[in-house]
Amino acid sequence: MRLYNTLERKKEEFVPSNGNKVSLYACGITAYDLCHIGHARSSVVFDVLVRYLRYKGYDVTFVRNFTDIDDKIINRANESGVTAAELAEKFIGEFYVDMDKLNILRADIEPKCTEHIPEMLTLTQTLIDKGHAYSTPSGDVYFKVRSFEGYGKLSGRNIEDLQSGARIKPGEEKKDPLDFALWKAAKPGEPSWESPWGQGRPGWHLECSAMSEKYLSLPFDIHGGGQDLSFPHHENEIAQSEAATGKPMARFWVHNGFVQINSEKMSKSLGNFFTIRDIIAKFLPETLRYFLLTMHYRSPLDFSFEALEEAEKGIRRVYSAMEQMEEALQKAKWSKAALPAEVLAELEDAEKGWDAAMEDDVNTAGAMGYIFTLVRLAGRIAEDKAWRxxxxxxxxxxxxxxxxxxxxxxxxxxxxxxxxxxxxxxxxMLERKGIEVSKVDELVAARQDARKNKDFAESDKIRDALTELGVEVKDTPQGPVWDVI
Structure with missing residues (x-):
């Protein structure tokens, strides 16, 4: 199995560091709002990676955190008139509602930032003791970026380029504009915890270093997240963890690509921002999950409702083939005849192709192609009277x-x-068209009555009315069957 390692900028053979055990950490949500389609993509990507590793026989420990204290959470809580803890707990619950609908497996360990303050304080003190961090008179603690020689190795950025655009904001007590906060002194009315530097709360980057180290031995096998996290979040995690421990943080860094909306970046200001709930109000959750798998996880994914409709056709085609095979297997009487060797060879080639696609950096788009090879093969067998x-x-x-x-x-x-x-x-599909099932049933029944009365002009008229609604009727020995087209 080969995985693309962002740290090395190439695909590498994936072999766990500890026999059959795989350790994987993925950055979770900041719990201040409903999840959007970008969250859906990242969640599906790492869910499939975990599922595939387990399918391969590995014993996977999957850790995914929740950020439950952060500037965004505090600001939204103040706007809503609730505590930061109440707001975070609400949206963690909403996260589970969305992810359950998308068939996302729960992580083995799901730590929350606020439950790991002691670990973060210990890590911060270690960095101060080793000369990689410093406290300020006001109680902030900053990481000294220039003290870590490998800074920029994940994102490919260098200190000189970063320095050109870096500034110290008024009121900040940084020694260097590149330095980032490990611990933030409390502001009036904010949640805070006691520390050696006074009341405060952890910086965003610190939490993942502390929690991953607690639950997974360094270096763990895979660290994952969206492409937008590679800098500065993951870069800063590496700096903190490796400066404190002297060990590599993770062996493989895996990042999924961005989601674009009609070829533009998703943004509330552009009016093209979609939550998961916006989408599954119109489409089945499984259709959304299927759509997210139709592109390789590292590639940008262009979302549109038209693309989702195409995905709907694809998933419908597979399920229809499965239904037809199941029905045929229940009814048929079988002759003692074999399929031609070339047909069986096609089946074996598809099975090998699926394995090869998934082995090649979890290429779900390629793997999906082999599912449709099976659909076509099943259809060919059904069309041949002798074979079926x-x-x-x-x-x-x-x-x-x-x-x-x-x-x-x-x-x-x-x-x-x-x-x-x-x-x-x-x-x-009917609901999306604004059509009630009862109306379709009434028209189908009326058409059937017209056929029984040999009023074929009326029957054809009703069929045309159904077609205008986007409904197709097929006459079978068991009676009329309708479907949405």
Whole structure:
């Protein structure tokens, strides 16, 4: 298995440092608002990575934190008339609501910043003792960036370039404009904790260093997060942790790419900011998850509702194929005939291709292509009268279904019963069109009555009305079946 390591700027073979055990830390949310599509992408990316490592047989310890004290949290709490703790707890709960809908597994350990103040104080004191940090008269503590020789190695930035744009704000007591806060002196009305430097609270970067070191031995195997965190957050984590311990912090640094909205950066000021709830109000959560997997995790992902509709067609096609295979397996009588060797070879090639795609830096986009190879292969078997009634065809369908469910378990999709998913999708699509199911049922029933009365002109008229609504009716031996088109 190969993973792209941001630190080395290349793909490297991934081998855990401790036998079969994998240690993975991913930066979680700052709990002050509902999660947006960028949070969804990062969560899905690392959820799939964890699932795949476990599928490979590794014993994974996954740690994902919550930032529950921060300037944004304090400001939003003040605006809302609640405490920072109450606000953070509310949005941690909302995070779980969204992530459960997206089928995101809970991390093994989910530490909160405010529950690890002692560890942060110890780390800060260690950095002061080793000459990498200093306190100020007002009670702030800063990390001395120039004291850490490797600063910039993750992001590829150098001190000189950073220095040109750095400034010390009025009131700050930094010795160098590049230095960053480890501990912030308390301001009136803010939550604070006792420390050797007075009442205050931790800086954002400090928390992940302290919590990852507590739960995972350094260097741990994988540190993950969004591309936007590589600098300054992850760069500062490396500086703090490695300056304090003398050990590398993590062996692999894995970052997912940005989400763009119609080729523009997502921004509330541009009016193109979408929360997860904005999206799943119109589309099924599994459709969103499927969409997020259609592009390689390191590539930028361009979101639009049109792209989501295309994803909906894709996931519908897979579930429909699964439904058709399951129904065929229940009904058919099988002749003792095998499939041609070349058909079985195609199936084996698809299975090898899926494994190869996932082994190659968790290429879910490539892996998804092999799922559609199976869909096409299943369709070819169904179209050939001899194949679809043969034991060879039956065995191939059983194997294809097993592969789809197994791969779906890794990707976190295709896990529902096909009939259940497709029924829910039909209702979702109707609702998006503003059409009530009862209206469709009435028109379908009226058309059926017209057909029974041999009033084919009326029957055709009703069919046209259904088509205008975006509904297609198929006549089967069991009666009319309608679907959304």
């Amino acid at each position: 009634k043969s034991e060879g065809g039956r065995d191939a369908w059983i194997r294809i279904l097993a592969d789809m469910k197994k791969w779906g378990g890794v990707l976190g999709i295709f896990t529902e019963k096909p009939q259940t998913f497709l029924a829910g999708l039909k209702l979702c």
